[in-house]
Amino acid sequence: MKTIGDIDIDVKSSFERSVFGWTRASIYEAEKQILKPHPVGCHPQQIAVDPMTKLAALPYESAEAAGYAKVDFLTLNIYDRVVDREELLKFISEEPDWSMLQDEEVQPKLFQLHGHGEILKQLKPSCLADVADILALVRPGKMKLIGLYSKSKDLAHDVLWEVSSTGYQFKKSHAYSYAMVIQVQLHLIKQGRM
Numbered sequence: 001m002k003t004i005g006d007i008d009i010d011v012k013s014s015f016e017r018s019v020f021g022w023t024r025a026s027i028y029e030a031e032k033q034i035l036k037p038h039p040v041g042c043h044p045q046q047i048a049v050d051p052m053t054k055l056a057a058l059p060y061e062s063a064e065a066a067g068y069a070k071v072d073f074l075t076l077n078i079y080d081r082v083v084d085r086e087e088l089l090k091f092i093s094e095e096p097d098w099s100m101l102q103d104e105e106v107q108p109k110l111f112q113l114h115g116h117g118e119i120l121k122q123l124k125p126s127c128l129a130d131v132a133d134i135l136a137l138v139r140p141g142k143m144k145l146i147g148l149y150s151k152s153k154d155l156a157h158d159v160l161w162e163v164s165s166t167g168y169q170f171k172k173s174h175a176y177s178y179a180m181v182i183q184v185q186l187h188l189i190k191q192g193r194m
Contacts, residue, residue, distance in 0.1 A: 007069065008174075010076040010181070017073045023047050025063065025070050026055035035059065041070045078111060078181055081188050088184065096186035098126045106189055111181045113138070123150060131182055132175035136160050139170040 017024075017040075025041035028034075035053050038060050047068055048057040056063055060070050082088045100106045102124065107117040113131075116138050123146070125131045133153070137146055142160065149156035163169040188194040 008072045008074055010079070010177075011073050012079040013075045013077045014080070015073060015075065017042055020044070022071070023049055023056050024054070025060040026050070026053070026058070028059040038070075040072045040074055042073065043068050044071055045069065076111075076181065078185055078188070078194075081193050082184065091184045091187040092180055094187070095127075096183050097190060098130075098186070100186050100189065101125055101131070106186075109185065109189060109194055111185060112178050113182065119146060122146070128176070128179050128183060131179035132172070133157075133160065135175045135178050136170050136172070141165055142170070 020042065022042040022044050023046075025038035025043055026035040027038050029036055035050055035055050035057075037053075037055055041060055043056055043063060045068055047063060049055070050057045056068075058066060058068070064070060079088075082091070101110070101113075101120050104117060107120060108114045112135055113120065116134070119134060119138060123130070123134055123137075125134055133149065133156075136142055137149060137156075137160070145156050145160060149160070161169075161172050185194060
């Protein structure tokens with residue numbers, strides 16, 4: 001059967017995953033010979049349930065190999081600071097002050113980019129696409145492209161989204177999603193809410 005993989009959804013820290021009625025994914029702990037709950041994953045399809053633990057009877061790796069999808073609900077406490085859906089949509093639709101990415105007091109607060117202040121200073125991102133590119137550049141096997149990127153974004157783009165020599169690939173869709181989180185953060189920081 002074809003492997004489906006998992007789907008990641010970012011949620012508020014107060015999100016209750018049981019609201020969907022999906023089966024909690026499991027991890028098999030070989031030493032103790034027990035199933036334990038996957039920290040964030042649930043299966044949206046009907047899957048056999050262990051009667052003792054009420055978890056998926058198949059550990060998530062086996063379930064994935066058997067064709068079951070897993071949805072990972074990743075808590076992202078940045079959403080706890082957003083008032084409501086309308087405010088989130090406003091933050092996403094309005095350009096933030098991208099120059100804030102050069103601020104050494106802002107950089108440590110940034111999702112996925114804290115600790116990469118020197119790269120932010122070197123590349124000076126000024127739009128969502130630039131931030132998405134930088135998020136890909138700081139991944140394993142891609143940092144070697146920073147020099148090329150600073151000279152020619154077009155040439156760097158030819159290899160930026162390819163699978164690295166280690167087999168790792170950071171998906172463009174993830175980079176843009178993460179960049180949007182940073183966009184929301186910049187609005188919150190500007191308002192003094194972070």
